[in-house]
Amino acid sequence: MAPCSCPSSVLCLLPSLLLFLQLPPGGSPERFRVFGPLQPIVAELGKDVTLPCSLYPAMSAENMELRWFRSNIVESVFTYQDGQERHEEVMAQYAGRTSLVGKFLSEGKAAVRIHRVQASDNGLYTCFFSNRDFRGQARLELQVAGVGSVPQVHISGPEEDGVCVVCIASGWFPEPQVQWRHPRGEQFLEFSKVQAQDTEGLFSVEAALVVRDSSVGSVTCSILNPILLQEKAMAIVIPEPFFPRASPWKPAFLVILPLLLLLLLGAACYTWREHSTQELQKALDELQAILDQRKAAYLTAWRKAQLYADWRKEQFWAWPVTLDPGSCDNRIVIFHHKKSLWCSYYNTQKGLFLCGLEGITSGRCYWEVEVGYPYRTEWGLGVWRKDEKTRHNDPTPRDGFWVIAHFNNIFQAFTDPSTPLPHRHIPYRVGVFLDYDHGDVSFYDMTDGSHIFSFPPESFSGTLLPYFGCYFGNVSMTICPLVAGPQKPSVPMNNPPSLEEPVSPSGEGIPSGSGVDGAPPGPEAPLLPCTPETVSS
Template sequence: MGDVSSCSTLCPLTSLLLLIQLPTGGPTEGFFVAGPSDPIVAVLGGDTVLPCHVFPPISAEDMELRWLRSKSSEAVFIYQNRVKQDEGQMARYAGRTSLVSDFLAQEEAAVRIQRVQVSDNGLYTCFFRKGGFYKGASLELKVAGVGSAPQVRITGPEEDGVRVVCTASGWFPKPQVQWRDLSGEKFLAFSEAHSQDAEGLFSVEVALVVRDSSAGNVTCSVLNTVLGQEKAMAIFIPEPFFPQASPWKLAFSVSLTVLMALLLGAGYYTMREHFRKLLVMREKENLRLVKEQDWWMEEEVLKDTDELRTELGWRKSTYLAAWRKAQLYADWQKEKFQACE
């Protein structure tokens, strides 16, 4: 019976280690462990329970109980010697897990996980050991969260229609987004983009080009497929927004052409006035420079004239002084010669 009781749900390495450490006991000690047949659904931020049943019905109070993550075989919760064992537990489950002790005497054991996170989503294995006999079963936890209500806005004309965009955030798992018209018919052609934040929550942006001017209201709905919960928002698109229903494109083109012509004319006039003002300023500046140059030349001429007058006066005074000396000398000579006679 030891071969029959091998845990098919554990990975090969874990099974090997368990077989080495825990040799199977005799047929009288045998039991089976079963997990829920359907996935367990947990809401983000809430609490959930991971139960496993023992067959035939026996108490699990004196058993060693372990809940592991199936992919990594790391411990989520360990119960041994009738107490919780913290050693070996994954860090992200510390302080968030506890044993539902009320079930132990009812051939059932369950672990409660508090404050459910996106990282809790996935497969688990519950492992039961009594004496030298062990058995395990697998169970799946589906984490789900409903995020913000969708926000819908019109972004403008595009491809002979009107482009509308729907955005929502904080959803898990990736939500399903649908566009519907007033009659409930789905729009099939739209673009969709998703992203995940650091906590693993999804944001979505979905764009739709509405080409039917009679569509009226369009509704964007965001659905959490796990919880079956949906949030929606509708927006009304006025008929004049559509190019088929109004000559807005032609009017826009004509208006744009006229506006461009006016802008060009205003620009030309402004440039012409600017150049004219520059020319007048340059002429004024040239005239000022000419006047300033004439003034300096006149000042230089006056200065040279004054210098010439000064030099001429000096020369004249020097000449007169020399002439007077010559006259005096002549008179002196004449007096001297007369005295000698």
Template sequence: MEDRCKPSLPSGVSCLLVLTQLLSWVTSKEFLVFGPSDPIVAVRGGEAILPCSVFPAMSLEDMEELRWFRTRFSEAVLVYRDQEEQKEGQMPEYSWRTTLVKDQFHQGKAAVRIQNVQASDSGIYVCHFKQGHVQEEAILELKVAVMGSVPEVHIKGPEDGGVCVVCMASGWYPKPQVHWRDSRGQNLSASLEIHHEDAEGLFSTETSLVVRDRSVGNVTCSTFNPILGQEKAMAMFIPEPFFPQASPWKPAFLVTLTTMGLLLLGTSYLLRRERFARREVQQKLGNLQSEKDELQKIKEDSLSSLFSGALWKEHGQRKATYNAAWRKAQLYADWRKEHFQPWTFTLDPDSAHPILAISQNRMSVTRKDSTMCLDDLFCVLGIKSISSGRYYWEVKLRHGDSSKWTLGVCREGVDRKGCFSECPDKGFWTVGRSSSGYWAYIDSGMASLSIREAPQSVGVFVDYTEGDISFYNMSDMSHLFSFHEASFSGNLFPYFRLKSGNVSMIINSLTCVSEGWEGEEGRRRRKRSRKGRKGKRAKRGKKLVLPPLKESPSAAGEGLVPGSCVVDSVPGEESPFLQHARDTLFP
């Protein structure tokens, strides 16, 4: 018996801990507001009930304020204050159509009844309960549906080698789904579908179908309401004489046309192949000439270096210049990764707005409803902070080129409620996209970003010691913007904001990237590559002489302005600085 009791002890302790945490959280919050998880369905002209309840259950008689509103707090559907309904602030379209259901006030439940439901009532609602300093909200969704007329089907006449059949229906909400089926119940593809919306918000549809198979016989047009799950259908019989008679010369014409097309394609292929072979030969000749010129130049430089006793001295100077210039020349994101450590973190659900959905592994964030527009900022922070050193991370964007978003870092304890400015003066260093393009948010306003390709992934590089924050487009490895000599104090947290649209932000795992640049295996690969280049030069019997390279007397970072890149190299091409520093200075 003791053996059977032992397994239940850990589970009982776990349940007790969870219950204790829940009670302590509820006590600190005093109460929570809940609404139905599924959408509320109502028929046009009927009534709809929008219920909300509090947990733990308590009487709502003395609640300071109960408010149901649409997308904005000021757009009130119903307001209950001082134990009576208030008409002040109520939208005119809901006046005299709404009443408060108080039958279950003593159980902590309240609801708004909307009579004579209209199609415009469909959408998102928010119930807001306030008691003292505690304010809690819940989100509800109302879907209004109308079953329209039975489809009218008629034969229009011959069209495109078959018979055109038209189906019309009116008075539906929302937009109905139209389906064509044959006598065997198989779906048929419509050739044209047109929808119209009248002044009352109801939809009319007109759909055309071209039937070319004489054996079809009957066709059925059905209109389906996706909310109510109901449909109305009408069948039509197509007599065989309505089908057009086939012309005997058409098959011969099609065969001739196909043969001519194949001949043209073959001729075009042969011409392109000959042109490609000629171009390849010319390219090989050009490469051979270039290699010959390069070898001649290397020979001349090697001979001149025999008369110079300062070769190794210049080698040391170039090496020192290479190590000191990486900060002054921003170059590309991959180049900076050699000097930054990857920063691994997850999203903090406690800092997220209720409208945001955090994934189970806390590596991505999306919006639960991309059409909702409340007076709030939908943002979330990373769970780990930076207080020293150099770190970087990457953020993948889905649908980022058609949405509004912001990402970067922010100082610990910044104000993220109400209306605030995401500028360095307020503790934010961010870039993002608005309806007018891509921007960096600075103290004086917004700095426009010039991009070659819409970023699918953005790299964030934070140099806490030097006060530098840089952003890169990881899609084409181009520089977006840099904040230089920023004033840091305290901890910096990764910052993400989803303003509008169906954008998703995903924190990219940097484990493989780190191992590729900083791991022992990466260093061994670079060492083997350098030995290979050195062996090739020795085999040629040539001695490489370094071309002159002057170090700029300006301090690190001089001449770099926000939003600019020092190296004018096209993405995908290696910069001349990297070519000399990697291949020449460190063989």
């Protein structure tokens, strides 16, 4: 390059000086992080809702490009670019229903308001900020809920030696929980339910109950929204004349049956005396084969029964599970006398896990676990064989794991290959039943007693431990105190889990700084480290 021939040295330096003035302080583009609400935002059907996001450190977003979108950036809910709204890029579903709340743009705070919330608005959203040199984004969840009609209850007629009562309700979202209750408050667990969704995504349910006890008098059908915890109920009186009359042949049959059994016993004794020892041994072998076949069929049916969790609890011992701080990563916080855990984890490559202190080597036992936000986090529960050779990154029975999980947005059992679980809803409260001697691990939804999944039976060896997996998101679990009778799940709505008496594996407490309302978490916070796994940029 030729030497500078400018008449003045100041003029020679002018281009470099202008370039320097265009750079932000520090000589590089100013970086920032985007923060959204840590907890899901709950919105009622037909009302308006606001989805806020903010920048840290605080800076003006007036000249930035702002987007709110669903699964990918093309599915735009709202776009702000070059100082104005871009309605032509918005999805048809949100046309005319979104607007910017931007009076705090100069402070780095912005929100999009969705008007007249619909059931289809339910799900995950991403807010995106870009200043052409740097960009960042944060995920947030909108949870739509709606309370539908009061249930209509009527008697459909006699059926199976009883009276069939039908309960119908519509206009609920998400899928509501249905209960039939006795006048004394007890629940009827055996009833059929059919559900459907209309064109707007709202649920309608029809539940049928057969009442066989004429002394019941009345029953109550209740419909519960699991998010708003709002319930609507209707009772109906069942007059005794509606029950079918007892057949006069039943008393006679009860008298004749013992006589037939005595005759069969006498015939068996006579046959035993008349036949040779060889024939008797043959008959005994055939009888043993029949008994073995029936026993196998009974065990298969026993494991696959759908509504018998309360009965099965009477056959199992309540296992006193205590979480083991020494078995987990320091990102898992243990509290409530080692009965609860909380973990904020956003690494999609692998998960964290811990186990119980008390090992199991024989007998039948069970424990129950409540999962906070089971739809919005990725977690696993089950049993782990204590073995130094176990591969933790492949949690299948082949490697010593019997686990069900909500993973990759699928409720599944970790078999090889994995088994999707067609459960009508992801349970908040899960019962883990372990029969060590018969090689059986089964799972139940403890809110209604229904069966979730049973692993194929196999022969156990070594020590088995309760397993708790934290795969993605703000995972919280609590080991339930085991009391008699079905329990109503405790589902937190908008508050983070209580962290009194925290015990982390390193013995340290939980420092301040939670990253709520746009403020970043403190640099020492073990629950929300400022890493790309927490906030993608």
